[in-house]
Amino acid sequence: MSLSKPTSASAADYLTRINLLFDAVNLLGHAIYLCIPSFVTAGVTRYFGGGPSSTAETDVQCVMTSAGTITKFRVQCTSAPGVGQTFTFTVRKNAVDTTMTGTISGNATFDTGEITTNPVSFSAGDSISIKCVGSAGSATTGFRGFILPQFA
DSSP: OSOOOOOOHHHHHHHHHHHHHHHHHHTHHHHHHHHEEEETTTOOOEEEHHHEEEESSSOOOEEOOEEEEEEEEEEEESSSSSSEEEEEEEEEETTEEEEEEEEEEEOOOOOOBBOSSOEEEEOOOOOEEEEEOTTTOOOOOOEEEEEEEEOO
């Protein structure tokens, strides 16, 4: 099954493909969950997860099918935020910020690096997403990244 968005498919069809893949990988007991390339505008909070980013978190939350721990995440951008500007990323569980965060800041940084501090445990049925907050003067840019859950 191709994960690329066909030109004739609806957004719902595309999200169904992504969620089916995620469910299949959940059953295997380990995964690398890819965030779909998305664009963020300065000063706007966006959420990443199962499909293109959205300003509505419920559009992208991934429901975990078994218990485990998010041990790592990483986000990269196509343009640095700019001098004195930042993009802050936070793993969210059940629509609540966790302490697992990463930042891209300045004019020459394009990557959070691999964030492994403050792992996030989850139960079957919990919803997971990543929140991105750009400072008011940050560049409009594209993002891609991953969340690494380890399943129990």
